[in-house]
Amino acid sequence: MLFITQFFTRQLARQNLWKHLPFCIQLRKHQDYPLSRKWRGNLKTMSLQSPILDNLMTPEMKKLCDLFEKYNYELRIAGGAVRDVLMNKTPHDIDFATTATPSQMKDMFTKEGIRMINMNGEKHGTITARIDDKENFEVTTLRIDVVTDGRRAEVAFTTDWKIDANRRDLTINAMFLDFQWTLYDYFNGKEDLENRRIRFVGNPNERIQEDYLRIMRYFRFFGRIADSNTVHEKETLEAIKQNANGLQMVSGERLWMELSKIIVGNFASSLMETMVVCGVHTYLGFPDQCNLEEFKRVCEVTEGKPYHVMSRVVALLSTDDQLYELDKRLKLSNDEFDIGIFVIHNRDTPMGDDKLKFCKYLFIDTTGKDKKTFENICELLRYRNEPDLLEEFRKWPIPTLPVTGSDLVKMNIPKGPLFKQTFDEIRQRWKFSDFTLTKEELLDMVPQISEDLKLNPKKQSPKPKRKRRS
Numbered sequence: 001m002l003f004i005t006q007f008f009t010r011q012l013a014r015q016n017l018w019k020h021l022p023f024c025i026q027l028r029k030h031q032d033y034p035l036s037r038k039w040r041g042n043l044k045t046m047s048l049q050s051p052i053l054d055n056l057m058t059p060e061m062k063k064l065c066d067l068f069e070k071y072n073y074e075l076r077i078a079g080g081a082v083r084d085v086l087m088n089k090t091p092h093d094i095d096f097a098t099t100a101t102p103s104q105m106k107d108m109f110t111k112e113g114i115r116m117i118n119m120n121g122e123k124h125g126t127i128t129a130r131i132d133d134k135e136n137f138e139v140t141t142l143r144i145d146v147v148t149d150g151r152r153a154e155v156a157f158t159t160d161w162k163i164d165a166n167r168r169d170l171t172i173n174a175m176f177l178d179f180q181w182t183l184y185d186y187f188n189g190k191e192d193l194e195n196r197r198i199r200f201v202g203n204p205n206e207r208i209q210e211d212y213l214r215i216m217r218y219f220r221f222f223g224r225i226a227d228s229n230t231v232h233e234k235e236t237l238e239a240i241k242q243n244a245n246g247l248q249m250v251s252g253e254r255l256w257m258e259l260s261k262i263i264v265g266n267f268a269s270s271l272m273e274t275m276v277v278c279g280v281h282t283y284l285g286f287p288d289q290c291n292l293e294e295f296k297r298v299c300e301v302t303e304g305k306p307y308h309v310m311s312r313v314v315a316l317l318s319t320d321d322q323l324y325e326l327d328k329r330l331k332l333s334n335d336e337f338d339i340g341i342f343v344i345h346n347r348d349t350p351m352g353d354d355k356l357k358f359c360k361y362l363f364i365d366t367t368g369k370d371k372k373t374f375e376n377i378c379e380l381l382r383y384r385n386e387p388d389l390l391e392e393f394r395k396w397p398i399p400t401l402p403v404t405g406s407d408l409v410k411m412n413i414p415k416g417p418l419f420k421q422t423f424d425e426i427r428q429r430w431k432f433s434d435f436t437l438t439k440e441e442l443l444d445m446v447p448q449i450s451e452d453l454k455l456n457p458k459k460q461s462p463k464p465k466r467k468r469r470s
Contacts, residue, residue, distance in 0.1 A: 040202045041162050041186030048181045052090050057179070060131040064096075064139075065179045071108050073100035075139070076161070076176040076184070083172050086183075086193050096139040097176060099159040102127050105139060125157060143167065145210055162186055169207055169214045170221060171199045196227045204239035212246035216258035219275060223265030232274060240278045247283035255284055256330040263312050269296040272316070285329025290316040301385040310340040311383045320344050324465060334468050335372075342366075342376040343383050355386070359393045364431045370398060401427055402439035411446055418450065421458050425449045 068075035075098045081091035100108070105127045109116055115130045125141035142164040147154040158164060161176060161184060168174040171187040183190065187201050198221050200207040200214070208214050218236070247255065262271055273292055275281050281290055298315040310332075317323055323340050326332070332340070351358040359377055366373045381390040403426050405419075413419050429445060430437050 039160075039162055039166050041165055043162065044183075044185045044188070044190075046183050046185075046190075048085070048177070048183050050085060050088065050181075052085055052088065053181050056085075056091070056094075058135060060135040061094075061137070063131050064129065064137050067108065067112060067114075068098060068100065071100070071104075073098055073104065073108075074159075074161075074178075075100075076178045078140075078176050079168070079173050082175045082177045082183070083189075083193065085177065086175075086190060094137075096137060097142055097161075097164060098139050099142060100139075101125075101141050101157050105129075105141075125155060166201060167210075168201055169211070169217055171201055172221070172225065174201050193225065196225055196230045198222045198225055198230070198236075199233065200236060200239075204236050205243065208239055208243045209246065212243060213250050213254055213258065215240050215244065215247060215280060216250075216255060216262070219271050219280075220258050220261050220265065223262055223267050223271055226267065237274070237278060240280065244279045244283055247280065252285070252329045252331040256332065259284060259330070260309050264309050268312065269299045285326040286316060287318070287322050287325070289318075291318060292316070298383060302382060305382065307382045308336075308339055308379050310336050311343060311379055314340045314343050314347075315383070317344065327466065331469070337466065338368075338372070339376055339379055343380050346380050347383055355389050356392055356396070359389070360396065361431060363398070364427060374398065399435040401430055402437075403430075403442045407439075407443060408446065411443070413446070413450060417457070417460060418453055421453050422446060422450050425453070 065075060075096055078095050078097040081094040084091040098105070102122050102125055106116065109127070109129050115133075116127055117130055117136065118128045121128065121138070121140075125143050126138055127140075128136055128138050130136050141157045142159060142161060143155040143157050144163050145154070145167050146156045165174040165176070165186040171189040171192045173189070174185075174187050175189045176184040178184070187199075191197075192199055198218060200218070218240070222230070222232070262268060265271075269292075272281075272290070272295060276290055276292065282288060295312065295315040298312050302311060313326075314323060317326065320341055323337070323344060327337050346362065349358075359381070362377055363370075363373055366376070377393065378390055381387075381393065403423075405423065408419060408422060409415075413422055426442050426445065426449065430442060
C-alpha cells in the first residue's frame with residue numbers, strides 16, 4: 001500500500017478531497033497517479049423493499065453489521081449481489097465493502113474474538129471473517145486503482161464510496177446497498193438494469209485499459225442482462241475494437257472462464273458475431289475465419305437442452321489443428337479437449353442406413369473409458385441434431401467384450417505391439433458379429449490372428465500431438 005507525509009494544498013482544494021485526507025496521503029506518493037482527475041458520478045439513493053431482502057439478513061450477517069456499527073465503520077453490500085436483488089434474484093455470493101482498512105478490520109475482529117481465514121486477499125484490501133463458525137464474509141476496503149497494467153492494479157484505500165464506484169467496470173456493478181436497504185447508485189446502474197442496458201462506468205477506453213478482461217466481462221453480462229431489444233452502444237464497440245489486442249496480456253485460463261459462460265449464455269450466436277467483428281476472437285485463439293453459420297446452427301439445435309460447451313465451441317472451427325491452437329491459448333481441460341476433438345473427427349462421418357449400428361461401432365472403435373466414450377457419442381449426436389437417435393442409443397445396454405488381456409497372457413502372446421494388435425483384432429471380430437461371438441470362439445481365433453499379424457504387422461498409431469494436463 002502507498003503512504004506519504006504531505007499533499008499539495010491546491011490539489012486538495014481542486015478535488016475537494018479534504019475530508020478524504022487519508023486517501024490523498026496514500027495516493028500522492030505515486031507519481032503516476034492523475035491528480036487532476038475528476039471523479040464522475042451523481043449519487044442517487046432510494047429505499048428498497050423486497051421479500052428477498054427480508055430473507056437476506058442471517059443472524060451471522062446481523063452480527064457482522066452490528067460489529068462495524070459499533071466501531072463506527074460503514075459497511076455495505078456491493079456489486080453483483082445488489083444487481084441480483086434489483087433483478088428479484090436471491091444473491092448466492094455477497095461481497096461487502098467498508099470504510100475500514102484491512103488493519104482496522106483485523107484489530108476489530110481480533111478484539112471481538114472473531115476468526116479470520118484466507119489472508120491472501122489482505123494485500124488487495126480483503127479480509128474474510130468467519131462468524132460463529134457458521135458463515136464466511138469477505139469484506140473489502142473501499143479503494144482506487146492507482147496504477148494498472150491492463151490486468152493487475154496497485155491499489156490505495158479510500159473512505160469515499162463514489163471514488164470506489166469509479167473503479168468498477170459496469171454501471172450495473174457499481175451500486176451499493178446498506179442495511180436499512182438504501183440503494184446508492186452513482187452511475188444510473190438501476191436505470192440501466194431496468195432498460196437491460198450494458199454500459200461501462202465512465203469512459204469505456206479507460207475502463208478497458210485498466211483491465212482488458214473487462215472486454216470479456218462486457219460480453220458475458222450482455223448475454224446475462226440484455227433482452228432482444230438491447231443494442232450495443234457504438235462508443236463501447238469502438239473501444240473494444242481499439243483495445244482488443246490487450247487481451248494478449250490476459251491468461252488463457254481467465255479468458256476461457258469468461259468465454260465458456262458467453263458461449264452457453266443468451267444471444268451466444270449474435271455475441272460471437274459481434275466479437276468477430278470487433279477482432280476479439282483471434283486473441284482468444286480462434287482462427288481468422290470462424291464458421292459463424294455452423295455456430296448459429298449448433299446454438300439453435302442445443303438451445304434449451306443439455307449439452308457440453310465444447311459442442312458449440314468446435315462449431316466455430318473447421319479442423320482439428322484449429323482446436324490444437326485454441327487449446328494452446330485457452331488451456332482447455334483434458335475432458336474439454338477430448339470432447340472437442342471427438343466431435344470434430346466424427347461430425348461429418350456418414351452414418352449409413354443403420355445409424356444405431358454406426359453409434360455402436362463407433363463406441364467399440366474408440367479407445368478410452370467406456371463411460372467417457374459413451375458420453376462423447378451422446379454429445380456428437382447433440383451436435384448433429386439427432387434427438388431420436390440419441391434417445392435410442394442411451395437405451396443400448398453396453399456389451400462387455402468376453403476376452404480380457406489376462407486371457408492373451410495365458411496364451412503366451414508377448415506384451416508389446418503384437419499384444420495390442422491381437423486384442424484390437426479380437427474386438428473387431430466381436431463387433432462385426434454384432435457382439436454375439438463367445439469367449440471360446442474368440443480365443444480359438446487368437447493363434448491365427450497372432451500369426452497373421454507377425455507376417456503383416458499393422459502400423460502403430462502416431463503419438464498424440466497434445467500432452468495431457470495434470
